[in-house]
Amino acid sequence: MEAAAANTQAEAVRPRGLPLGWAVAAVAFLVVSVLIGIAAGPVDLGVGDIVRSMGERFRVPGVATSLTPVEETILWELRVPRVILAALVGGTLALAGATYQGVFRNPLADPYLLGVASGAGLGATLAIVYLPNELRGQQALPPAAFLGGLVAVVLAYAVGRSAGRERDAATLVLAGVTVASFFTAAQTFVQQRNTDTLQQIWSWILGGIPTSGWTDVALVVPYMAIAWGIILAHRRVLDVLSLGDDEATSLGVDVRRVRLLLVVAATVGTAAGVAVAGLIGFVGIIVPHAIRMLTGATYRTLLPLSVVVGAGFLVLADVIARTAVSPAEIPIGVVTAIIGAPFFALVLRTTRTWGG
Amino acid sequence: MSAIALEGVTVTLGDRPVVDHVDVRIAEGEWVALIGPNGAGKTTMLRAIAGLVPFEGAIALHGTATGSMHRREIARTVAVVPQAPSTPPWMTVGEYVLLGRTPHLGPLAREGAADHLAAARALERLDLMGFRDRLLGTLSGGEKQRAVVARALAQEAQVVILDEPTAALDIGHQQQAFELLDELRGESGLTLLAAMHDLTLAAQYADRMVLLDAGRIVADGPPADVLTQGLIAAHYAASIEVVDVAGRIAIVPARPAR
Numbered sequence: 001m002e003a004a005a006a007n008t009q010a011e012a013v014r015p016r017g018l019p020l021g022w023a024v025a026a027v028a029f030l031v032v033s034v035l036i037g038i039a040a041g042p043v044d045l046g047v048g049d050i051v052r053s054m055g056e057r058f059r060v061p062g063v064a065t066s067l068t069p070v071e072e073t074i075l076w077e078l079r080v081p082r083v084i085l086a087a088l089v090g091g092t093l094a095l096a097g098a099t100y101q102g103v104f105r106n107p108l109a110d111p112y113l114l115g116v117a118s119g120a121g122l123g124a125t126l127a128i129v130y131l132p133n134e135l136r137g138q139q140a141l142p143p144a145a146f147l148g149g150l151v152a153v154v155l156a157y158a159v160g161r162s163a164g165r166e167r168d169a170a171t172l173v174l175a176g177v178t179v180a181s182f183f184t185a186a187q188t189f190v191q192q193r194n195t196d197t198l199q200q201i202w203s204w205i206l207g208g209i210p211t212s213g214w215t216d217v218a219l220v221v222p223y224m225a226i227a228w229g230i231i232l233a234h235r236r237v238l239d240v241l242s243l244g245d246d247e248a249t250s251l252g253v254d255v256r257r258v259r260l261l262l263v264v265a266a267t268v269g270t271a272a273g274v275a276v277a278g279l280i281g282f283v284g285i286i287v288p289h290a291i292r293m294l295t296g297a298t299y300r301t302l303l304p305l306s307v308v309v310g311a312g313f314l315v316l317a318d319v320i321a322r323t324a325v326s327p328a329e330i331p332i333g334v335v336t337a338i339i340g341a342p343f344f345a346l347v348l349r350t351t352r353t354w355g356g
Numbered sequence: 357m358s359a360i361a362l363e364g365v366t367v368t369l370g371d372r373p374v375v376d377h378v379d380v381r382i383a384e385g386e387w388v389a390l391i392g393p394n395g396a397g398k399t400t401m402l403r404a405i406a407g408l409v410p411f412e413g414a415i416a417l418h419g420t421a422t423g424s425m426h427r428r429e430i431a432r433t434v435a436v437v438p439q440a441p442s443t444p445p446w447m448t449v450g451e452y453v454l455l456g457r458t459p460h461l462g463p464l465a466r467e468g469a470a471d472h473l474a475a476a477r478a479l480e481r482l483d484l485m486g487f488r489d490r491l492l493g494t495l496s497g498g499e500k501q502r503a504v505v506a507r508a509l510a511q512e513a514q515v516v517i518l519d520e521p522t523a524a525l526d527i528g529h530q531q532q533a534f535e536l537l538d539e540l541r542g543e544s545g546l547t548l549l550a551a552m553h554d555l556t557l558a559a560q561y562a563d564r565m566v567l568l569d570a571g572r573i574v575a576d577g578p579p580a581d582v583l584t585q586g587l588i589a590a591h592y593a594a595s596i597e598v599v600d601v602a603g604r605i606a607i608v609p610a611r612p613a614r
Contacts, residue, residue, distance in 0.1 A: 012472035013450040013479060013488055233464045239451070240458050243442045250406050250438075251511070252431030252459035296446050296491065 018301045022294070026308040030087070033312035033319075037083035040319045042327060043074050050075065077213050085217050086209045086318040086332075087311035089273040090283055092224050094310020095303060096266035097284015099231050102238040102299055103259045103266075104157070107289070107347060108173045111270040112281030115152040115179035120267075120274035121205055122187040123148020128201060129194045138215070142223050145271035148183070153267055155179045207278035207333025209318045220272040227269030231303060234262060238299035280314070280333045282340020287313055289347050357419045359384040359515050359547035360405060365413035367400050367571075374400045375411070376571035382549060384418075384514070387541060389558035390551045391582070392568035393592050398551040399439065401568065402517050405549070406436045417515065431459035435508035439519040441500075445493025449503050452492055453478055456510030478509040482536070498529040505533070509540070518550040522557070530554070534561045555583055559605040567591060579605045 039045050045067070053075055055063030065072060093111055100109035100116075111117050127144035160175035191201050210216055237258055240248045245255050273280070287310040291302055314332070317339070321332040360382040367375040375397045382388050390398050403409040407422050407430045415422045417433045425433075435456070443452065456478070457471040467475075479485050482502045492500065501524065508516055516537075522530040538561055540546055552558040558565060559579040567575040567582050569591040575582045583605050588596050595612040598605060 012469065013454060013475040014472050015451045015454055015467070016448060016489075236461075236466060237463065239447070240455055242444045242447075243455065246403075246408055247436070247438060247442060249408055249427065250431060250434075250436040251455065252426075252428035253463075254427055258463075292446060298444075298447055298451055 015298070015300060018304065019295055019297075022291075022297075022305065026305050026312075030308050030312035030315075033315040034083055034087065037086065037315040037319050038075065038079045040323055041074075041079060043071065045071060045075060045079070078211050081214045081217050082209055082211050082318070083315055085220070085276065086315045088217065088220060088224055089209065089277045089280065090287075090314025090317075091307040091311035092227060092269040092273050093280060093283040094287035094306040094313070095228065095231055096270045098288035098299070098303055098306045099238070099262050099266040100153075100284065101288060102241055103262050104172060105242065105244065106172050108170065108285070108344075109176075110282065110284040111149075111266070111273075112279065112284070113173050113180070114176035115156045115183060116149040116267055116270050117274050117279045117281065118180040118183040118187070119152025119155075120145035120149035120271040121279055122183045122190070123151075123271070124275055125187050125190055125201055125205070129190055129197055138219060141275035142219065142272045145275040146223075146268055149267045149271045149274070150264065152179050152183055153263055204278045206331035207280045207336075208321065208329065208331050209277055209314075216276045220276055223268050223272035227265045227272070228307065230265035231262060231269075232307075234258065235300045235303045238262070238303070242299065278331070278333060280336055282336045282344060283310055283314060283317075285347060286336075286340050286343050289343070357384070358382060358416070359386070359418060360549065361414075361416040361419075362401075362405070363414045363416075365401070365404060365411050365415060367397070367404050367409055367411045369400070369409075374571050375404060377413070378568075378571070378573055380566060380573060380576065382547060384547055385541065385545050387538070387548045387561060387563045388550075389562035389565045390549060390568060391553075391555060391558060391565055396568040396591075397571040398568055399519055402436070402519050402549070402551055406430070406434050406517055408436075428459045431511065431513070433513050434515045434517055435511040435513040437504055437508050437516065437518040437521050439523065441504045443492040443495075443500050443503065445491060447492050448489050449484055449492060449495070449506075450475065450479070450488040452503055453484075453506045453510050456507040459511060474512060475506075475510045478506040481509060481540070482506040497524050498526075501525060501529070501533060505536070514545070515547045515549070518548070520551055520553060523553070530557060537561075555588075556606045559583055559607070583607060 035047055035050065038050055039047055049066050052063055053065040053067050053072065056065045067075065097110045100111065100114060101107055123144040123146070124141045127140045131140055156172065156176040156179045159178060160172035187205070237253060240251055240253050241255065241258065248255050288302060288306050291297060291305050291309060295301070295305070297305065317335045318332055321335045322329045324330055358381040362378050362380045365375060365378045366373050378401060390401065392398050400409060404411040405415055407427065417430070422430055453475045454467055454471065457467055457474060460471065461467065479488055482505060484502055484506055487495070487499065492503065495503065501521070522533050525533060534557065537548060541548055562579065564577065565579050565582040566573055567587060574591060575587050583598055585596060585598060588594050595610050597608045597610045599608055
C-alpha cells in the first residue's frame with residue numbers, strides 16, 4: 001500500500017516544461033540575430049570590437065573598447081537602440097499573434113490580418129494630423145494607436161461573428177481584412193487631405209524600425225511591459241481557453257473577462273509597436289506557427305518562446321531591410337510580407353481545424 | 357440534502373422556452389438518466405445546471421443556489437463531460453487532464469504537487485498512465501473519451517454531468533465507460549446525471565429515469581415505470597417492445613403492424 005502511494009508520488013503528472021533544447025536554440029537564435037543586427041551596416045563593426053565595447057560598457061575588468069569615438073557613437077546611439085527596438089517590436093507582435101490565435105481559437109489571427117495594425121495606424125495618423133500642437137508629441141502616438149487598434153479588433157470580431165460561425169477560421173480573417181481595408185482607406189484619405197504632414201506619415205506607415213536612438217525604446221517599453229506581463233501571466237489560462245468557451249466556463253474560467261483582458265493587452269502591445277514602427281505584418285503568424293510545428297508546444301511554453309524567436313526574427317528582417325539595397329532601405333513590412341505571405345498560404349493549407 | 361435541485365427552472369432561447377418549469381431533485385449518490393426525444397431540452401437542462409446558460413427559477417447544488425456561487429465554486433462542485441469535447445491535438449494526455457484542476461487554482465496560479473497527484477490518480481483510475489505523454493491527436497475515439505472522463509475526475513467534483521457521453525463509442529466501449537462510471541460512483545459517492553439516447557443502455561445502469569419532452573418532465577421514476585410502451589409511443593412516436601433481460605429492462609424497436 002505504501003509502496004503504491006510512493007509510486008504514485010513518483011509518477012505525479014506534470015505538464016511538459018519548456019523543452020531545454022528548444023529554449024537554448026531560441027535564445028541562441030536571438031543572440032546571433034542581435035550580433036548580426038549590430039554588426040551589419042554601412043560602417044563595418046567587427047563582432048570582436050562589439051563584444052569588447054560591450055565589455056567596457058558593462059565594466060568587465062580589463063576589457064577596453066577598440067572602437068573610435070565615432071564608431072562608439074554609431075554603435076551605442078544608432079545600432080544598439082535600433083536592434084533593441086526591432087527585438088521589442090518583433091517579440092511583441094509574435095506574442096500578440098499567438099494571443100489573438102488563442103483567444104479567438106483561430107490559427108489565422110494576426111495583428112495585421114485582424115485589422116488591429118491598420119486601426120492603430122489610423123489612430124496614430126489622426127493624432128499626428130488633428131491633435132492640437134501642444135498634445136501632438138510622440139507621447140500621444142501609442143495611446144492614439146491603441147484606441148484605433150481596439151476599435152478595429154472589436155469591429156473585426158463583431159463582423160466575423162455576425163457573418164459566420166465562430167469556429168470558421170477564415171470568416172474572422174475576412175472580417176479583419178475588411179476592417180483593415182476600410183481603416184487603411186480612411187487613413188489614406190486623412191493623409192491626402194493633409195499633405196503638409198504627408199511625408200512624415202508616409203515613411204512611418206510603410207513600416208520601418210527608426211534610427212532614432214533611445215527615445216523610441218523608452219516610449220514603447222512601458223506599454224510592452226504591460227502587454228507581456230498580462231499575457232505571460234495568463235499562459236495557462238490560454239490553454240484552458242483552447243477547449244472552447246463552454247468547457248473553459250465549466251472549468252471555472254470567466255471567459256469573457258479573460259478574453260477582453262487578453263485582447264486589450266495584445267492590442268496595447270501591437271499599438272505601441274505600430275506607433276514607432278508602422279505596419280509590420282505576418283510576424284504574429286510566422287513565429288507562433290513555426291514554433292508549434294517544431295515543438296508541438298502548448299500555450300504555456302509557446303508564448304515565452306514566441307517572444308524570444310519573434311525578437312530575433314524581426315532583428316534579422318530589419319537587417320535585410322537596411323542592407324539588401326544599401327544605402328537605400330526597404331520598408332521592413334515588405335520584408336516580413338515577402339517571407340510571411342507564402343508561409344501564411346502554407347498555414348492555410350495545413351491547419352484546417354483548430355482546437356480539435 | 358439533494359445534490360441537485362431544480363425548482364421552476366425555465367430556459368428561454370430566442371422566444372421559445374426550451375426548458376419549461378422543470379422541478380426535479382436528485383439525491384447524493386444517485387445515478388439518473390435524462391432521456392427524451394431530439395430537441396426535448398436535455399442538453400439545455402444540463403447546461404443550466406452547470407451554469408452555462410441563463411435561466412429563470414432556482415437551481416441548487418448541495419443546498420446552495422448556483423446564482424450565489426462563484427463560477428469556480430460551481431466548477432468545483434459539478435464536472436461536465438460535454439457531447440463533443442475539444443481535444444486540442446497538440447496537448448499531451450497529462451496536460452489535458454491537468455486542465456481539470458483549473459477550478460482549484462487561482463486565475464493566475466500554476467499547478468502544485470496536490471494537482472499533479474490528483475491528475476495522476478485520475479489517469480491511473482482510467483488506465484491512462486501509459487498514455488500520459490501521448491498527444492491527444494494520436495488517440496483513438498475511445499481513448500480520447502477516457503481522457504475526457506479522466507479530466508472530469510481530476511476536477512474532483514461530487515456531481516458529474518454527462519451529455520451523451522458514449523455517442524461516439526462502439527458497444528464494447530460504451531459498456532466499459534458505464535461500468536467505470538458506476539464503479540467511480542461506488543468508490544467516491546459521485547452523483548451522476550447523464551443525458552442519453554440509448555434507452556436500453558440507460559436502463560442497465562441508471563437508478564432512475566427522467567423523461568423530458570418539449571422542455572417538460574413527463575415521467576420520472578425507476579426504468580420499469582418510465583420505459584413503457586405507452587410513454588415511449590407518446591413521446592418518441594416510436595413503436596417498441598419492452599423485454600426483461602435478467603431483471604433489467606431492454607427496449608426492442610418493433611415495426612408497427614400494417
